[in-house]
Amino acid sequence: MMPARAETWIVVRPVIVVAVLSASLFAGALPASAQVKLTFDKHPAIDFGNAFTVSVRVKSQNDWRDFPSEAGSDQKNVFDPYRERIAVEGTIAGRVLYHVEREFHDTSSPWKNVYLETRVLHGVHLQGGQFNMPFGLDQTTSLMNQDFNYHSLAGAFLAPGRGLGVMAYGDFFKKNLLAYEAGVFRQDGDNTRSAQLQDVHVAPTFAGRIVVKPFSKWQPLYFVRSMETGFAFTDGELPAGLYNLKGQTIPGDGFVQKAYVNGRRQRLGAELQWRPGPVGVQAEAIRVRDTRFGQGIEDEDLPNLVERAWYVSGTWLVTGEHKKDTITPARPFLNGGYGAVEFGARLERLSTGNGPALNPAVYGPRSPDVFPTADLVWTTGVNWYVNKFFELSLNVIREDRTLPRTATLSSGPVWSRTFRIEFGL
Amino acid sequence: MLRPRIQPLALVLAIALCAPMLTLSAQSAGSPTSVDTLLDGSALNDVWIHINARDWQDLHTNYKDGTYYPVDFEWQGVNLRNSGIRVRGNTTRNDHKPSFRIDFNRYVDGQDLFGLKAVVLNNSWHDPSMLHDDLSMLTFRKMGIPTPRQAHVRMYVGAAREYAGVYVISEEVSKTFLTANFGEDNGYLYEFHRQDGDNYGFQEQPNLGWYVPRFGPKTHETESIANLYIPVRTLVEAVNDARRDNLEDRLGEYLDVRTFITELAVQNFMAQTDGLVGGVGMNNFYLYRFAGRKLSMLIPWDQDNSFSRMDMPPSENMGSNVLAAKIWDEPKHRDAYLARLLDVADLVSSGWLEQEAARQYEQIRAAVYEDPLTPYSRDDFDQANAFVQQFARERSDVVRQYVASIAPAVLRSRFNGRTLTLNLPRR
Numbered sequence: 001m002m003p004a005r006a007e008t009w010i011v012v013r014p015v016i017v018v019a020v021l022s023a024s025l026f027a028g029a030l031p032a033s034a035q036v037k038l039t040f041d042k043h044p045a046i047d048f049g050n051a052f053t054v055s056v057r058v059k060s061q062n063d064w065r066d067f068p069s070e071a072g073s074d075q076k077n078v079f080d081p082y083r084e085r086i087a088v089e090g091t092i093a094g095r096v097l098y099h100v101e102r103e104f105h106d107t108s109s110p111w112k113n114v115y116l117e118t119r120v121l122h123g124v125h126l127q128g129g130q131f132n133m134p135f136g137l138d139q140t141t142s143l144m145n146q147d148f149n150y151h152s153l154a155g156a157f158l159a160p161g162r163g164l165g166v167m168a169y170g171d172f173f174k175k176n177l178l179a180y181e182a183g184v185f186r187q188d189g190d191n192t193r194s195a196q197l198q199d200v201h202v203a204p205t206f207a208g209r210i211v212v213k214p215f216s217k218w219q220p221l222y223f224v225r226s227m228e229t230g231f232a233f234t235d236g237e238l239p240a241g242l243y244n245l246k247g248q249t250i251p252g253d254g255f256v257q258k259a260y261v262n263g264r265r266q267r268l269g270a271e272l273q274w275r276p277g278p279v280g281v282q283a284e285a286i287r288v289r290d291t292r293f294g295q296g297i298e299d300e301d302l303p304n305l306v307e308r309a310w311y312v313s314g315t316w317l318v319t320g321e322h323k324k325d326t327i328t329p330a331r332p333f334l335n336g337g338y339g340a341v342e343f344g345a346r347l348e349r350l351s352t353g354n355g356p357a358l359n360p361a362v363y364g365p366r367s368p369d370v371f372p373t374a375d376l377v378w379t380t381g382v383n384w385y386v387n388k389f390f391e392l393s394l395n396v397i398r399e400d401r402t403l404p405r406t407a408t409l410s411s412g413p414v415w416s417r418t419f420r421i422e423f424g425l
Numbered sequence: 426m427l428r429p430r431i432q433p434l435a436l437v438l439a440i441a442l443c444a445p446m447l448t449l450s451a452q453s454a455g456s457p458t459s460v461d462t463l464l465d466g467s468a469l470n471d472v473w474i475h476i477n478a479r480d481w482q483d484l485h486t487n488y489k490d491g492t493y494y495p496v497d498f499e500w501q502g503v504n505l506r507n508s509g510i511r512v513r514g515n516t517t518r519n520d521h522k523p524s525f526r527i528d529f530n531r532y533v534d535g536q537d538l539f540g541l542k543a544v545v546l547n548n549s550w551h552d553p554s555m556l557h558d559d560l561s562m563l564t565f566r567k568m569g570i571p572t573p574r575q576a577h578v579r580m581y582v583g584a585a586r587e588y589a590g591v592y593v594i595s596e597e598v599s600k601t602f603l604t605a606n607f608g609e610d611n612g613y614l615y616e617f618h619r620q621d622g623d624n625y626g627f628q629e630q631p632n633l634g635w636y637v638p639r640f641g642p643k644t645h646e647t648e649s650i651a652n653l654y655i656p657v658r659t660l661v662e663a664v665n666d667a668r669r670d671n672l673e674d675r676l677g678e679y680l681d682v683r684t685f686i687t688e689l690a691v692q693n694f695m696a697q698t699d700g701l702v703g704g705v706g707m708n709n710f711y712l713y714r715f716a717g718r719k720l721s722m723l724i725p726w727d728q729d730n731s732f733s734r735m736d737m738p739p740s741e742n743m744g745s746n747v748l749a750a751k752i753w754d755e756p757k758h759r760d761a762y763l764a765r766l767l768d769v770a771d772l773v774s775s776g777w778l779e780q781e782a783a784r785q786y787e788q789i790r791a792a793v794y795e796d797p798l799t800p801y802s803r804d805d806f807d808q809a810n811a812f813v814q815q816f817a818r819e820r821s822d823v824v825r826q827y828v829a830s831i832a833p834a835v836l837r838s839r840f841n842g843r844t845l846t847l848n849l850p851r852r
């Protein structure tokens with residue numbers, strides 16, 4: 001069996017080869033008079049005219065964590081080098097965009113977003129390689145652009161994550177009134193249990209997302225113009241196995257009972273984002289349904305397994321900058337100001353299971369019911385955007401867990417604190 | 426005014442409604458109330474393993490793994506849902522008729538079968554008679570050595586209730602076993618895992634890491650290596666340091682020499698070739714160190730390789746084990762060992778073992794004949810059982826003649842009322 005890492009390399013290699021070959025060809029073919037431009041705005045970039053461009057991006061996130069000490073949970077290190085990435089991206093002949101990104105902290109799957117994309121028609125772009133499947137607002141937002149230190153539970157565990165596939169995307173009408181993404185992927189994304197990805201290599205999954213900005217053309221209604229809402233789905237083959245989606249507490253311990261599934265996995269998601277001036281509001285709800293054909297102790301079909309998650313969050317840039325994906329302080333620290341400061345709060349919940357939490361004896365991986373568990377999480381935080389490169393974030397997180405009576409993890413309220421230093425180039 | 430007329434009607438209705446419940450109660454009353462009827466061997470019980478067909482196939486395909494699969498375990502109307510099953514065994518591990526461990530706690534904390542958190546289903550892969558293990562364990566118990574209880578069962582599998590053959594069901598050496606036999610369960614219990622190429626017999630091993638793969642902790646599993654294994658190494662050092670003429674004084678606080686002598690006597694009487702003094706060193710035992718004490722004892726396990734041959738001398742392989750060699754080389758201990766051999770011979774020559782072997786043979790014969798997975802023919806089974814009964818009938822004389830040939834005084838002393846008592850903590 002080919003390890004997942006080797007399979008990813010199969011995709012990574014051609015992208016790198018295309019990029020390097022293109023660079024060589026175009027560099028050699030360039031007339032001497034062609035402009036080679038070196039720029040360093042937010043990140044270093046070299047442009048060989050319109051023939052070839054390359055830019056380097058660095059993403060670094062280092063955390064200091066204060067997690068509760070819990071029975072049944074391994075002691076977590078206080079310092080966590082959460083993310084250390086380098087990405088190379090650019091365009092070839094002004095038509096093809098490439099992106100190669102490698103993580104140095106995660107040795108099990110170091111290649112992250114690796115893809116080529118191009119525009120084939122007006123309003124139709126094609127993208128192929130390994131990248132985030134088009135589902136979920138939180139999951140498809142880069143962690144460098146997140147409002148909080150961790151993805152939401154919905155984005156981290158119920159959204160599919162990154163996968164190998166091809167996707168068409170684009171928008172219709174002016175001002176992005178309607179944007180769409182639709183793709184087919186070799187299997188479910190990397191938020192799925194790693195055992196599923198290792199055991200089963202082909203389980204085609206379709207994913208689609210539509211985002212509507214209903215008021216984007218309404219010049220008079222500036223206040224609601226930024227509002228956008230979206231819907232997404234995935235529908236994929238679900239191999240037989242102990243492959244239901246996982247759920248983890250903030251410190252990273254699994255709290256969802258493992259269960260056998262088989263048939264199809266279907267996700268439905270709804271999202272909302274609104275950014276009036278310095279304020280941002282975001283919400284999302286996801287429902288995942290796994291069928292369980294023939295998975296009973298005596299080969300009988302079992303009821304579908306349903307997992308749900310939602311979140312609502314709000315942020316406020318008290319220094320007055322407009323809320324965007326990437327915040328650049330109007331007055332950077334030590335450069336005439338104090339940087340940008342943002343306060344935020346998020347309430348979210350992930351729940352799974354479908355039985356009455358009375359008798360633990362009725363719950364097993366092949367029982368009709370899956371033990372009902374849930375994690376309700378409050379995150380409050382403050383972000384200090386020192387300048388366009390550095391950001392410091394402090395999050396205080398309160399979990400309220402609903403776990404089996406016999407669980408070794410702590411039930412009820414649990415507090416965590418995380419402090420992050422982020423550097424982006 | 427209607428009330429007086431309704432009351433008798435209500436009574437009739439109540440009785441009618443309660444009748445099914447009374448029936449259910451009667452069924453409940455017929456259900457077992459303890460695990461004794463499963464493990465006392467008085468009847469051939471049926472157990473039914475409800476398992477998904479795919480899991481049953483995977484379990485056979487990946488029989489070398491220790492993967493657990495969910496099952497419902499049913500016995501006489503008692504259904505332990507969401508238990509876990511995995512293949513077990515070392516040299517007996519195979520994909521044709523695997524041995525199993527069923528863990529009632531695997532997915533459901535606190536679930537048990539009348540106190541047992543797990544049971545073992547042995548395939549008797551090396552024993553065509555299917556009696557060696559159980560008869561040996563019974564003999565140990567009659568000689569005062571606590572051993573797990575066993576019995577034969579017919580095993581059925583899957584929704585179609587397919588017959589999967591005769592198995593030997595056994596309780597585990599576990600906290601439940603410790604409580605039942607010693608009145609405590611908070612000491613340190615280890616399962617010995619013989620490693621390939623080992624020929625170990627209490628030889629000193631200064632490196633604590635050497636003990637880790639061989640003495641798997643069954644209690645206090647999360648304690649440090651030092652806490653778990655320094656006492657084991659100290660016991661081994663004591664065995665090696667003790668002078669053979671002074672064994673009990675030097676070793677007494679670590680190991681009861683008389684208990685060890687009894688265990689040796691039973692195993693060698695039963696011609697066990699894979700026990701404390703087997704041909705490949707020590708094997709098939711648990712080590713239990715009593716709570717708050719330095720004293721340990723060895724608990725026999727898996728005696729499939731007993732009844733190996735009628736004429737096996739009871740001194741065979743005694744030199745392979747440091748402690749057994751000291752016992753054999755020191756006249757007073759050797760006499761004690763030979764005397765204990767004669768105790769076993771007396772017990773067996775009473776006819777008890779032969780009767781028990783014959784009873785068990787009759788009990789399982791038809792079921793074994795129908796066993797679709799046994800690797801042995803009916804003739805193999807019948808001949809092996811005939812030998813077991815012959816062994817039970819004749820082995821005592823063989824052992825007595827052996828003792829008479831090397832220590833006639835020991836044989837004579839039996840008529841002077843000499844007996845040995847064991848020094849084990851008892852509930």
